[in-house]
Amino acid sequence: MQVSVETTQGLERKMTIAVPREQVDTAVNARLQEAARNVKLNGFRKGKVPFKVVKSKYGKGVRQEVVGEMMSQSFYEAINQQSLKPAGQPTIDPTNLEEGGDLEFVAIFEVYPEIALPDFSKLKVERLSAQLTDSDIDEMIVTLRKQRQTWEVVERAAAAQDRVNIDYIGRLDGEEFEGGKASGTNLLLGSESMIPGFEAGIEGKNPTDNFRFKVKFPAEYHSKELAGKEVEFEITLNSVSEQVLPEVDEVFFKSFGVEEGGLEAFREEISNNMRREMKTASRNKLKTKVMDALVDAVDVAVPDALVVAEISQLRQQALQQMGGGQNLDPTMLPDELFRDQARRRVLLGLLLGEVIQQQSLAADPAKVRESVEELAATYESPDDVINWYYGNKEQLATIESAVLEDQVFDYIVEQSEVNDRQVTYQEVIQPEAKSADKDKSKSKS
Secondary structure, eight states, X not given: OEEEEEEEETTEEEEEEEEOHHHHHHHHHHHHHHHHTTOOXXXXXXXXXXHHHHHHHHHHHHHHHHHHHHHHHXXXXXXXXXXXOEEEEEEXXXXXXXXXXXXXXXXXXXXXXXXXXXXXXXXXXXXXXXXOOHHHHHHHHHHHHHHTOEEEEESSOOOTTOEEEEEEEEEETXXXXXXXXXXXXXXXXXXXXXXXXXXXXXXXXXXXXXXXXXXXXXXXXXXXTTTTOEEEEEEEEEEEEEEEOOOSSHHHHHTTTOOSSHHHHHHHHHHHHHHHHHHHHHHHHHHHHHHHHHHHTOOOOOOHHHHHHHHHHXXXXXXXXXXXXXXXXXXXXXXXXXXXXXXXXXXXXXXHHHXXXXXXXXXXXXXXXXXXXXXXXXXXXXXXXXXXXXXOHHHHHXXXXXXXXXHHHHHHHHHSEEEEEEOOHHHHXXXXXXXXXXXXXXXXX
């Protein structure tokens, strides 16, 4: 087998392969002889059909099948011979398939890039931490009470934080517009779920009042017919309900699983949960910052084939979130919507993979067991869940992958310069606004 490789551009390689005619003919004849033992043709007993007859009838199809297999086999033998690591599937273009000649074809593919890891000691990241205060716990109790809130109809004017039930009709230049009419709709005043001015126009009104007011749609409103236009709404206020929070008592405590110990035990349970949440949030934010710093510290060409595969996966996830992915046209989510995120994920995968290889890291069985037990603890029969994971290789591999990623993260953090900053509990747990993708300035190869 003759093999030649040339670099076309970036990570793309063009490999030309020639397989000797004798090798192809030998493989085709062997396949035909094997077929001859089982062929049934009128006038011949099974296995007694002359080889020439078999070749005449099946030779073309068998050769096509064998040639396809040989191109695939020869390609993988060639990349091993040339010590190449292809990223994604190759595009194979036959240049000579004629019987009586050598089998020749060209394979176009990308290779994995050479990864030069940065000096982790030069990575500077910030870790957020906070001291949990009594006021933090008080605020959490208020939040939990709101989760258990009920509504009580009142006979007074509507005010902020009340829930109102309304009928409304919207008119543009005196004519009702599409989507501007509803009956028996509940609305929380102050939620800002309606266009600016709508909720404020209801405050101060009493049950059974019928009234009108004008508001202006935002200039960037999704409906071009209404964007920036002033409209009039006619409102009928059916009822006003005020928020009723549950008492902080034994019944309330038991609804959160605290059977004994009263308020003190309840606050202790809450504080423990808040500390766990804060620890997880702080770690996740640090992880994001470390990964951002890692990406910023390298300039590595990323195989397009891997980016395209990642885009497909991200699109599928998005479709699932939009409604199960059923009856949704994938083309409604173009590739460019996911390209930067896909490139970053592929690049991180390459970098973390290089760390794993260089440091010979493997998932710690004890940490894998700990992760499985933490997951199982949320179920009624933890032991059954643990046994299920350890009896299911694919599911266990998912846990092992996550544990290994955490180990890589811990290794990088240990080498990095980490500065701790004290903030409030809320600052630690609140999601960070998505920053503009920093990869845009890097080469997209």
